[in-house]
Amino acid sequence: MLEPREVKTIADARRIVEERGISHVKVGLFDNDGVMRGKYMSREKFFSSLDHGFAFCDVVLGWDVKDQLYDNAQYTGWHTGYPDAPVRILPHSCRDIPFEEGMLLFLAEFDHQAEAVCPRGTLRRVIERCQAMGFEPFAALEYEFFMFNETPESARAKGYRDLVPFTPDWFGYSMIRNSVHAELYHEILAMGEKMDFPIEGLHTETGPGVLEAAIGVDGAEAAADKAALFKTFMKVLAQRRGLMATFMAKWSGKYPGQSGHIHVSLRDIKSDKSAFYDANQKYCMSKVQRHFLAGQQRLMPEMLCMVAPTLNSYRRMIPGFWAPTDATWGVENRTAALRVIPGSDKSQRQEYRLGSADGNPYLALSVALASGLYGIMHEWEPTDPVDGNAYGMSHAPELALPRTLWDAAQRLRHSEAARELFGDAFVEHFAASREWEEREYRRHVSDWELDRYFEII
Numbered sequence: 001m002l003e004p005r006e007v008k009t010i011a012d013a014r015r016i017v018e019e020r021g022i023s024h025v026k027v028g029l030f031d032n033d034g035v036m037r038g039k040y041m042s043r044e045k046f047f048s049s050l051d052h053g054f055a056f057c058d059v060v061l062g063w064d065v066k067d068q069l070y071d072n073a074q075y076t077g078w079h080t081g082y083p084d085a086p087v088r089i090l091p092h093s094c095r096d097i098p099f100e101e102g103m104l105l106f107l108a109e110f111d112h113q114a115e116a117v118c119p120r121g122t123l124r125r126v127i128e129r130c131q132a133m134g135f136e137p138f139a140a141l142e143y144e145f146f147m148f149n150e151t152p153e154s155a156r157a158k159g160y161r162d163l164v165p166f167t168p169d170w171f172g173y174s175m176i177r178n179s180v181h182a183e184l185y186h187e188i189l190a191m192g193e194k195m196d197f198p199i200e201g202l203h204t205e206t207g208p209g210v211l212e213a214a215i216g217v218d219g220a221e222a223a224a225d226k227a228a229l230f231k232t233f234m235k236v237l238a239q240r241r242g243l244m245a246t247f248m249a250k251w252s253g254k255y256p257g258q259s260g261h262i263h264v265s266l267r268d269i270k271s272d273k274s275a276f277y278d279a280n281q282k283y284c285m286s287k288v289q290r291h292f293l294a295g296q297q298r299l300m301p302e303m304l305c306m307v308a309p310t311l312n313s314y315r316r317m318i319p320g321f322w323a324p325t326d327a328t329w330g331v332e333n334r335t336a337a338l339r340v341i342p343g344s345d346k347s348q349r350q351e352y353r354l355g356s357a358d359g360n361p362y363l364a365l366s367v368a369l370a371s372g373l374y375g376i377m378h379e380w381e382p383t384d385p386v387d388g389n390a391y392g393m394s395h396a397p398e399l400a401l402p403r404t405l406w407d408a409a410q411r412l413r414h415s416e417a418a419r420e421l422f423g424d425a426f427v428e429h430f431a432a433s434r435e436w437e438e439r440e441y442r443r444h445v446s447d448w449e450l451d452r453y454f455e456i457i
Contacts, residue, residue: 004104005196007094010050016094017043017104026097026105027089030119031060032433033309034360036232038108046106050091053111055084061110061117061429064437072432075117075425085114093225098194099240105195107225116425119362120224126370126421127220133376135266135275135288137369140217141227142201143357144258145234146251147209148244155244165209166243172206184241188213191237197226207255217263220365227260227361249308249356250315257316257323258357262368263341265349266292277348283331284342293329293350294382295375296338296368300327300354301401302415303371305408305434306363311441313356314404324354327399328390329382335390337401354401363430370421409434 002016017025025046028038037060041049048054062076063069069077076082093107110118130137147166148155155163167177178185185202192199192215201214213234215226231247238245250257266275266288278286285293300307308314316323324337329350331340339351352368374380386393402408412418413431 004094004096008092010091013050013089013091013094013106014047017046020102020104022102022104024103026100026103027108028105029056029060029087029108029110030228030360030362032117032119032360032430033065034119034228034231034362035065036228046089049087049089053086053088056087056108056110057082058085058110058114061085061114064433064440068440070433070436072436073429074432075114075429086111087114095195095229098191099236116423117429119360119366122422122426123224123362123366123369124221125423126366126373129421130220130266130369130373131269133373134269135373136269137220138217138265138267139220139223139365139368140200140215140263141223141355141361141365142212142214142259142261142263143227143231143247144205144210144212144260145245145247145357146207146255146258147211147238148246149242150244151242152239152244167204167209169208170206171204174204177204178202187237187241188234191233192230195229195233197230199230205256210255210258220264220369224361224365227365231357231361247357249310249313249358253315259316259323259353260355260357260359260361260364262352262355262365263349264352264365264368264372266372274345274348276350277343277345283340284344284348285340288376289340289348289350290382291376291379292372293338293340293375294380295372295378296350296352297327297329297375297382297399298380299367299371299374299415299417300337301399302411303367303418304354304402305405305412306367306430307352307355307359308405308408309360309363309434309437310358311405311437313358316356317354317401317403323356324401325391326395326401327354328386328395330386330390333386333388333390335388336386337390340385366422371417374417374421404438405434406438409438 001019023043024040027041028036058076059082087108088111090107095105097103097105109120115121149164198216199213200216205212235245268275276289317325328336329338330336337354339353341349355364409431419427
């Protein structure tokens with residue numbers, strides 16, 4: 001019997017479905033916001049789609065997280081009639097679904113014209129550029145997420161107030177918590193193994209009900225798939241247990257925000273050695289790593305909205321709460337936006353610490369890689385590293401990050417580097433989607449405004 005991880009080709013995908021004798025499979029893809037959209041597909045339709053692709057309404061690239069239609073997008077909208085877009089199935093993405101006995105899941109991505117604005121397609125083009133430059137990119141993503149003793153119904157009934165955390169109080173790296181709730185931890189770890197996003201570290205973070213999961217390193221494309229699937233199915237697992245998991249960047253002003261850190265490295269394709277490691281240089285940083293770091297640093301303000309894509313992302317970026325506020329870097333310094341981690345040929349890397357948990361893994365990783373490649377292409381040099389608390393220092397004006405989603409979208413829209421790296425179609429489409437998000441927020445009257453102004457003003 002063929003195992004999901006052994007599936008590589010169309011023929012393999014047919015064989016595993018036939019061997020299991022299943023009538024349907026699950027097929028899914030990811031939208032602008034990293035939300036997984038998909039459906040059950042009959043065996044016959046699946047076999048046909050393996051050879052010829054299938055059609056998926058392109059509205060999933062034209063609506064927001066609440067299924068509201070963008071009114072400012074060029075790629076799709078009422079002016080195009082929301083036609084079907086071609087989609088291709090990725091046989092090598094085959095996975096078991098632990099909650100559905102015998103069921104298989106396959107990922108897909110948009111094809112033809114839609115590929116230009118497809119998040120997964122965007123990352124793949126960055127990886128192809130990287131390989132053309134002689135490097136193979138590797139990545140590992142890690143996420144913090146809060147868990148609650150709530151359901152989608154109870155949270156809505158409460159208006160998302162007075163939610164009950166899964167565990168009380170601040171208790172990072174707690175052996176008590178992971179022992180008392182060992183069954184849940186084991187279920188999360190088992191799901192990671194079964195669905196091929198193995199978790200190399202799982203522990204409580206500081207805050208009530210917050211966990212952190214570090215997903216194992218892999219090639220960049222596979223690493224993004226694993227991160228996107230982890231976020232999706234962690235929510236599924238929680239809700240099946242009568243719990244809720246949220247990856248909001250900051251769900252409460254009382255607690256730290258939730259990060260989505262990205263560890264990246266490059267290996268030289270010809271020599272199969274680390275392109276970042278040079279034992280004869282300070283911090284073991286090769287010339288390639290310095291240029292890569294400089295690219296990440298210099299372009300971070302221009303590409304921020306691809307890493308911090310929601311209004312809520314910017315609630316997290318305040319001093320003292322473990323989220324960077326300027327495009328700084330340091331060596332083993334967790335107050336900086338970029339953390340260089342000296343090591344060996346196998347472990348030399350850097351951490352893109354700016355990322356928040358609400359980011360689309362495909363787009364956040366696209367930025368972490370593409371901006372670094374741009375630095376290599378132009379042989380840029382980074383600033384001096386931060387030594388000490390980056391939050392308490394003044395930094396050059398060009399290192400300042402946009403403070404709102406709207407400003408970040410404008411920086412992306414006018415970024416020549418972003419257009420060169422991601423294409424005009426993607427930049428126009430994604431910037432428009434973030435402008436829409438900001439405008440939707442502006443239509444909302446918050447509780448804070450009512451409390452502050454209703455009687456007094």
